Amino acid sequence: MTDIFTKPELDRRTLLRRAAAVGLLATPAVSMLSACVGSSDEGTQDQATGTKSADNPLGIDAKAGVEIVIFNGGLGTKYATDVDTPLFNKKWPDAKVTYSQTEEISTIIQPRINAGNPPDMINNSGSKLMDFGAIVKAGQAADLTDLFAAPSLDIAGKTVADTLVPGAVEQGSYDGKPFAVNYSYTVFGLWYNAALFKKNNWTPPTTWAEFTALCDKIKAAGITPFGFAGANASYYMVRALLTSAGKIGTEQVLKDIDNLKEGAWTNDAIKQAAEAWAGIGKNYINKTFLGLRHTEVQLQQNQDKVAFYPCGSWLENEQAKDTPSGFEYAIAPYPSVTASDKLPATAINAAAGEIYFAAAKGKNPQGGKEYLRTMLSKEAALEFTKLTKSLTVVAGASDGVTISPGLTSANDAVTKAGKDVFMGYLFDTWYKKLDDESRAAANDLMFSDYDAAKFCERMEKASQAVAKDSSVTKFTRS
Amino acid sequence: MRHGKYPFIIGFLVVPVALYAIFVVWAYIQAFYLSVYEWSGLGPVENFVGLGNFRKMWDDTLFWQSIKHNVFLLIFLPIITVILALIFAFLLNVGGGQKGGVTRGVWGSKVYRIIFFFPQLLALAIVAVIFGRVFGPDKSGMINGLFPESWQPWLFLADERYAMGCILVVLVWQAVGFYVVLFSAGMGNIPTEVYEAAAIDGASRMTLFFRITIPLLWNTVQVAWVYLGIAAFDAFALVNIMTVDRGGPDGATSVLSLMIYRNAFEFSQAGYASALGVVLFFLTLTFAWVTLSATRRESVEA
Numbered sequence: 001m002t003d004i005f006t007k008p009e010l011d012r013r014t015l016l017r018r019a020a021a022v023g024l025l026a027t028p029a030v031s032m033l034s035a036c037v038g039s040s041d042e043g044t045q046d047q048a049t050g051t052k053s054a055d056n057p058l059g060i061d062a063k064a065g066v067e068i069v070i071f072n073g074g075l076g077t078k079y080a081t082d083v084d085t086p087l088f089n090k091k092w093p094d095a096k097v098t099y100s101q102t103e104e105i106s107t108i109i110q111p112r113i114n115a116g117n118p119p120d121m122i123n124n125s126g127s128k129l130m131d132f133g134a135i136v137k138a139g140q141a142a143d144l145t146d147l148f149a150a151p152s153l154d155i156a157g158k159t160v161a162d163t164l165v166p167g168a169v170e171q172g173s174y175d176g177k178p179f180a181v182n183y184s185y186t187v188f189g190l191w192y193n194a195a196l197f198k199k200n201n202w203t204p205p206t207t208w209a210e211f212t213a214l215c216d217k218i219k220a221a222g223i224t225p226f227g228f229a230g231a232n233a234s235y236y237m238v239r240a241l242l243t244s245a246g247k248i249g250t251e252q253v254l255k256d257i258d259n260l261k262e263g264a265w266t267n268d269a270i271k272q273a274a275e276a277w278a279g280i281g282k283n284y285i286n287k288t289f290l291g292l293r294h295t296e297v298q299l300q301q302n303q304d305k306v307a308f309y310p311c312g313s314w315l316e317n318e319q320a321k322d323t324p325s326g327f328e329y330a331i332a333p334y335p336s337v338t339a340s341d342k343l344p345a346t347a348i349n350a351a352a353g354e355i356y357f358a359a360a361k362g363k364n365p366q367g368g369k370e371y372l373r374t375m376l377s378k379e380a381a382l383e384f385t386k387l388t389k390s391l392t393v394v395a396g397a398s399d400g401v402t403i404s405p406g407l408t409s410a411n412d413a414v415t416k417a418g419k420d421v422f423m424g425y426l427f428d429t430w431y432k433k434l435d436d437e438s439r440a441a442a443n444d445l446m447f448s449d450y451d452a453a454k455f456c457e458r459m460e461k462a463s464q465a466v467a468k469d470s471s472v473t474k475f476t477r478s
Numbered sequence: 479m480r481h482g483k484y485p486f487i488i489g490f491l492v493v494p495v496a497l498y499a500i501f502v503v504w505a506y507i508q509a510f511y512l513s514v515y516e517w518s519g520l521g522p523v524e525n526f527v528g529l530g531n532f533r534k535m536w537d538d539t540l541f542w543q544s545i546k547h548n549v550f551l552l553i554f555l556p557i558i559t560v561i562l563a564l565i566f567a568f569l570l571n572v573g574g575g576q577k578g579g580v581t582r583g584v585w586g587s588k589v590y591r592i593i594f595f596f597p598q599l600l601a602l603a604i605v606a607v608i609f610g611r612v613f614g615p616d617k618s619g620m621i622n623g624l625f626p627e628s629w630q631p632w633l634f635l636a637d638e639r640y641a642m643g644c645i646l647v648v649l650v651w652q653a654v655g656f657y658v659v660l661f662s663a664g665m666g667n668i669p670t671e672v673y674e675a676a677a678i679d680g681a682s683r684m685t686l687f688f689r690i691t692i693p694l695l696w697n698t699v700q701v702a703w704v705y706l707g708i709a710a711f712d713a714f715a716l717v718n719i720m721t722v723d724r725g726g727p728d729g730a731t732s733v734l735s736l737m738i739y740r741n742a743f744e745f746s747q748a749g750y751a752s753a754l755g756v757v758l759f760f761l762t763l764t765f766a767w768v769t770l771s772a773t774r775r776e777s778v779e780a
Contacts, residue, residue, distance in 0.1 A: 230723065231635075231723060232723065234723060286616075287615075287636075288615040288616040288631055288633065288636065290615065290633065290636035290722060290727060291613075291614070291615030291616075291633055291636030291722055292615065292616070296618075432744050432746070433747075436740070436745070439723055440723055440726055440727070440729065441728075443722070443726065443727055444728050447636075448727070470516065471516040471517070471525070471747060471750070472518075472746070472747075473518065473746075
């Protein structure tokens with residue numbers, strides 16, 4: 001564990017200057033290294049339980065306290081203190097909820113898990129989140145099968161699992177068993193200013209021909225039709241391209257990429273998507289965007305200098321202070337590339353995130369799960385969305401409620417997509433090096449050589465290099 | 479008295495030597511050790527691969543690209559910085575000619591000296607952020623903003639051809655001030671009589687510079703050259719903060735130090751990063767040795 005202090009790159013005297021320059025001292029890495037969660041079986045304490053009934057499907061002890069720890073980050077903590085806890089106590093007035101928040105989850109929680117005294121419900125998030133796979137492997141996360149099978153708190157006749165968007169349970173499952181609730185929900189697509197589009201009588205395209213025709217009109221109006229930030233956010237473009245590929249050939253195309261399957265990147269779907277997007281890059285992008293950062297391009301969109309921007313649904317909240325009044329964020333699914341796309345034009349890429357889990361070895365795991373059930377109620381989900389401007393995995397929780405134009409639009413897009421919502425890919429978090437290559441390749445494709453075949457070849461080569469590299473830990477999905 | 483000498487000296491040395499041994503020497507040894515292992519940076523080090531990491535490096539095009547960029551900096555950073563610093567130092571100290579038997583700098587040289595030193599006071603990270611704006615690729619960039627509206631903006635860092643040049647400009651800008659001060663100090667040690675004698679013989683300022691200043695300053699220049707060479711092997715902070723896609727576009731500004739950092743901390747390839755570190759270690763050592771032995775010549779005693 002002390003190896004971190006003798007990291008190989010310490011061989012230069014300039015280390016401190018560098019470390020300070022990137023604002024990255026060794027500390028976070030130390031906490032990552034110490035993330036080997038002890039799986040001490042000894043001393044499992046008495047856990048509170050009650051009798052299961054229709055009203056108490058998880059069988060919690062109505063008098064036992066529940067301890068929760070919330071990560072204090074972009075989402076804040078108000079949703080827990082002002083919404084979830086009161087809602088929980090409305091049903092269980094005698095169960096005292098002990099709340100605390102932290103900005104450093106692993107610093108606070110990991111010692112307690114290792115000491116066999118974890119809080120009952122934990123929000124594992126932020127830059128110091130714990131390696132959740134390791135927690136599951138160490139048996140420290142409670143199996144949530146009963147939670148998902150329990151009836152929803154306020155949607156009659158449905159189990160908790162039934163009320164969630166497609167893929168939400170799977171995303172928190174390890175080897176087929178659910179251990180985490182991924183609560184927030186991000187929708188990816190083409191963002192535009194609905195007010196500007198209305199004024200000019202432009203409608204979001206559904207086919208590629210419509211897309212390019214509209215781009216021509218936008219260009220004629222003196223606005224850059226499409227843009228993304230090459231300097232630090234070209235992975236937004238990677239997501240756009242791969243979402244198009246997923247729509248051409250279904251999510252299987254993306255699964256193959258994640259599984260490092262040979263030929264995954266030279267698949268026709270990827271080729272067609274890369275070709276289509278290269279055309280956009282060639283004709284409709286502003287070359288200077290290669291040197292800009294995401295905030296700069298997003299600001300230009302707020303100033304109506306850029307029409308379409310590929311991004312996730314956090315965009316509206318991120319830009320809140322720069323968005324002029326009269327600017328209405330709206331999202332369009334990526335248009336179909338070919339007439340024979342396997343998924344319809346409405347299909348959309350959306351993924352759940354932000355882990356909440358019940359500790360397996362706490363004093364009151366069932367209470368922790370009941371708290372999660374409260375969070376997954378329609379009422380709590382709606383309030384969460386109102387407070388954080390972020391959708392939740394509770395399907396349609398904010399239907400018909402106007403919170404902000406962008407959220408309404410994202411919600412509509414998911415509803416329209418129906419079963420054609422797909423999670424996308426994971427290779428970018430699994431294989432950082434491949435992620436890095438894809439960013440450079442996307443910039444190259446969109447800003448300089450517009451060569452789809454080269455893009456595919458290059459990514460295929462990088463992907464196979466990772467596949468053959470025994471020093472890289474591999475993951476698979478199905 | 480004699481018997482007390484060694485404990486006294488050892489008493490002074492033990493702490494610094496121990497610190498150096500633990501935090502520098504031991505780190506070097508670890509890096510050498512790790513470079514022959516395949517290690518992610520987490521968990522036990524057990525997968526011995528011999529020279530496998532070095533073979534991987536040989537096939538890594540980004541590695542060769544990075545070496546190329548380091549060599550580019552190695553050639554141009556010392557040359558440009560030393561020449562500029564020498565000219566400035568000469569002007570500040572001797573350039574104003576003589577008055578009353580005293581050589582002086584050009585008018586206002588005291589103010590210039592302070593201004594030249596300013597960049598040295600700024601943290602490299604801040605310099606990088608500032609120059610990121612100076613080289614902004616659209617009209618909001620400082621340089622592009624100076625051009626008429628009708629001109630196509632220069633892409634600077636977003637153009638593979640110029641990106642490395644931009645880095646070089648910033649490095650030179652940052653370094654020149656320090657070497658002006660260093661050379662000024664060196665020139666201060668050159669006795670004025672020498673200049674006087676030359677001036678009486680009718681030497682022009684050019685002759686003074688080339689025939690007196692440079693030869694008498696040779697040792698300082700040599701040291702500056704080595705320092706700048708080592709700085710050219712670094713350039714990490716600037717590349718990491720300023721460039722497109724960190725080391726881009728498409729590897730056009732990647733340098734060895736950045737590769738080491740990214741492999742160790744981002745790609746979980748600590749073994750490979752160590753191997754890169756070992757290569758960097760030998761490159762730096764070779765450079766210092768070559769420079770010192772190639773520039774060795776009789777220093778002129780004044």
